[in-house]
Amino acid sequence: MSWLGDVWEGFSTVLVGMNITWRHLFVKKVTLHYPEEKWQLPPRSRMRLFMKYEDCIGCG
Amino acid sequence: MDLVFKLLPEAVPYWLRVGLAGAVCAVVLITLMALGPIAYVYVETKLAGFMQDRIGPKRVGPHGLLQTVADALKLMFKEAIYPAGADKMLFILAPCLVVIGAFLSFVVLPFGSHLQTVDLNVGLFYVIAVSSISTVGLIMAGWASNNKYALFGAMRSAAQIVSYEIPAVMVVLTVVTLVGSLSLQDIVRGQQGGLPHWFLFRYFPLMPVAFLIFFTAGLAECNRTPFDIPEAESELVAGFHTEYSGFFFAMFFLAEYTEMFVVSVVASVLFLGGWWAPVPVLQEIPLGDISIGLGPLWLVAKAWFLVFVMMWLRWTLPRLRVDQLMYVAWKVLLPIAMVLVVAVGGLVLWRPTANGFPWDRWVGWPLTSVLFAYLAYMIVAAQRWSRRRAREMAA
Numbered sequence: 001m002s003w004l005g006d007v008w009e010g011f012s013t014v015l016v017g018m019n020i021t022w023r024h025l026f027v028k029k030v031t032l033h034y035p036e037e038k039w040q041l042p043p044r045s046r047m048r049l050f051m052k053y054e055d056c057i058g059c060g
Numbered sequence: 061m062d063l064v065f066k067l068l069p070e071a072v073p074y075w076l077r078v079g080l081a082g083a084v085c086a087v088v089l090i091t092l093m094a095l096g097p098i099a100y101v102y103v104e105t106k107l108a109g110f111m112q113d114r115i116g117p118k119r120v121g122p123h124g125l126l127q128t129v130a131d132a133l134k135l136m137f138k139e140a141i142y143p144a145g146a147d148k149m150l151f152i153l154a155p156c157l158v159v160i161g162a163f164l165s166f167v168v169l170p171f172g173s174h175l176q177t178v179d180l181n182v183g184l185f186y187v188i189a190v191s192s193i194s195t196v197g198l199i200m201a202g203w204a205s206n207n208k209y210a211l212f213g214a215m216r217s218a219a220q221i222v223s224y225e226i227p228a229v230m231v232v233l234t235v236v237t238l239v240g241s242l243s244l245q246d247i248v249r250g251q252q253g254g255l256p257h258w259f260l261f262r263y264f265p266l267m268p269v270a271f272l273i274f275f276t277a278g279l280a281e282c283n284r285t286p287f288d289i290p291e292a293e294s295e296l297v298a299g300f301h302t303e304y305s306g307f308f309f310a311m312f313f314l315a316e317y318t319e320m321f322v323v324s325v326v327a328s329v330l331f332l333g334g335w336w337a338p339v340p341v342l343q344e345i346p347l348g349d350i351s352i353g354l355g356p357l358w359l360v361a362k363a364w365f366l367v368f369v370m371m372w373l374r375w376t377l378p379r380l381r382v383d384q385l386m387y388v389a390w391k392v393l394l395p396i397a398m399v400l401v402v403a404v405g406g407l408v409l410w411r412p413t414a415n416g417f418p419w420d421r422w423v424g425w426p427l428t429s430v431l432f433a434y435l436a437y438m439i440v441a442a443q444r445w446s447r448r449r450a451r452e453m454a455a
Contacts, residue, residue: 007392007396010392011272014373014376014377017376017377018372018373018376019438020376021111021372021375021376022372022435022438022442023438023441023442023445024110024111024112024113024442025107025110025111025442026438026439026442026443026446027113027442027443027445027446027449028113028443028446028447028450029109029110029113029114029115030113030114031113031114031115033118
């Protein structure tokens with residue numbers, strides 16, 4: 001009879017998984033539509049790095 | 061085909077009328093078959109996105125609607141590459157055979173009471189026989205590619221399809237015992253009278269199990285995801301179509317999606333009442349003298365629902381191991397299918413005139429309404445759940 005139990009377990013766990021994916025169909029999507037939307041960056045973000053040649057004292 | 065045949069004037073010689081009628085049907089069906097996968101692939105990519113909280117294709121056309129068209133065009137214009145040492149003749153023939161195998165079943169699919177190319181009296185047998193042709197194509201593809209992984213994929217697909225054909229055929233036998241005919245049109249006619257009369261709800265606990273077995277086996281025969289070991293990309297590169305490119309690759313794709321549709325149509329013909337509406341009132345729109353039949357719409361709606369379930373399963377379940385696959389076929393599906401054949405056969409003999417168990421008429425509607433109500437409830441629940449999750453993430 002454990003065979004029937006296994007079969008039932010296999011079937012019911014498939015249903016559990018299907019329930020999860022069905023729920024995710026209607027969940028709010030996390031995609032960021034990049035060129036149109038952008039993240040709010042923290043105020044002190046350095047963004048793209050650049051160098052001001054006159055101010056540079058790195059290597060003389 | 062009979063309809064087109066009667067439309068042609070009597071003066072035309074018989075052979076020309078038959079030929080023209082056949083040609084018209086073939087053109088309509090091939091167009092359907094070629095355009096269907098474009099829609100399915102789009103729906104599948106979108107669904108995949110949604111189920112993973114993404115949005116799927118978006119840039120090409122409105123909501124990414126032209127994405128698959130672009131993909132198909134790209135595949136058509138790509139060069140077909142023949143691997144060194146490949147058997148070129150078999151290499152070209154294989155995808156053609158796979159497509160033909162998938163396409164031939166269309167000939168007997170009953171889209172409506174008269175909307176069928178030929179109503180073969182061995183229709184069901186024909187579908188089963190013809191859908192196995194594509195296996196030969198897969199093995200040819202694997203062999204001709206001169207590639208270990210392709211050959212592995214081909215051998216796996218052969219083993220898989222041979223195994224899963226048996227429970228599928230066994231379960232089909234239960235429906236055949238109920239109707240006493242192999243003609244798909246007769247099988248559909250046997251389910252007249254709305255949803256409670258569909259074979260899905262006959263002999264209540266028995267036929268639903270039969271439907272599940274047929275659906276699982278059908279899924280395995282299309283090499284769809286829980287059963288996609290023949291093309292397991294993480295183990296075998298791409299299985300039997302590793303070496304294919306361009307249009308030949310597109311043909312394998314076409315065959316896969318067509319086969320999905322065929323299996324779904326056959327499942328809905330056998331168990332979900334074919335072209336009958338769930339409520340007899342919705343069968344046709346009366347317009348005075350004539351009425352517009354909605355049969356084809358109902359059949360296609362049922363088939364697309366099943367295709368949707370196949371995609372749903374694909375994005376839910378991980379791939380089975382080879383031994384698990386064989387275990388499911390031989391030790392789970394086949395014994396249950398055999399019990400079903402004996403049980404349904406015995407019941408049909410025992411009560412030859414009665415239509416199933418006495419409670420059969422009363423389970424259909426409650427079960428389906430509970431199912432759809434639950435799915436609808438989950439839509440609301442999902443939105444609540446995602447809002448709560450967003451709050452927790454913010455906190």
